[in-house]
Amino acid sequence: MPGQHPQFSRHVQGFTLLEVMLVLLLMGLIVSTVTFTALGKSAEQKLEEQAQRFAVVVNMASDFAVLNQQELGLRIEEGSYYFVYLDEEQKWQRIEQDKVFEQRELEEDVTLALELDDLPWQEEESLFDQGLFDETLSVSEDEVAIGEEEEKLPPPQVLLLSSGEITPFSLTFQFEPSFGNEEPAAFRVDAVDMPPLQVSEALDHP
DSSP: OTTHHHHHHHHHHHHHHHHHHHHHHHHHHHHHHHHHHHHSOOHHHHHHHHHHHHHHHHHHHHHHHHHHTOOEEEEEOSSEEEEEEEOTTSOEEEOOSOTTTSOEEOOTTEEEEEEETTEEOOTTOOGGGGTSSOGGGSOOOOOOOSSSOOOOOOOOSEEEOTTSOBOOEEEEEEEOOSSSSOOOEEEEEEEESEEEEEEOOOOOOO
8 A cells, every 4th residue: 555655664664764873882892992992002012011110110219318318228129129228227127118219019920120330230240249239238248137038129220319310221121922912112211320210212113
């Protein structure tokens, strides 16, 4: 019957409109998810943030050393770093009461490469051999006989002096993905005698 076609047509048009609206809604949700993922920080961006955070914290530690006339040190491991201070007995102690200066562990695929005097740091080297501090300021070799033995901390490679001076160094943050599609990345932080530290642009990576 002729009169039925318009009703059917309107029903189809209405259903099609609803369907289109649902599809658009789903597409919007999918695009939002993809956009959120795309706008998520890449490994390179995260690495740069790690390098910038390190520079800021070292600058803060240097300011603290000057304001409090306290000698501080920075110990850098392959995947972490932490600050130490020189106590009244001239021994290095970890800074554990301040979350800003406590040990910072990096992600599994991120490593640190330290250079002093433009040479790679070797574990057996010590800044104290370079005469920056007297030997009396290094970690004591004496064992503690009373109670349990104290943990013998390795000496810091970088000194933050109460005069405002910092041991010149370069520290490279390197990201080497163990899996996935992320590209390797690297950033270098440089310190030359006095703060502030400088963070490089992304380094070319082979």
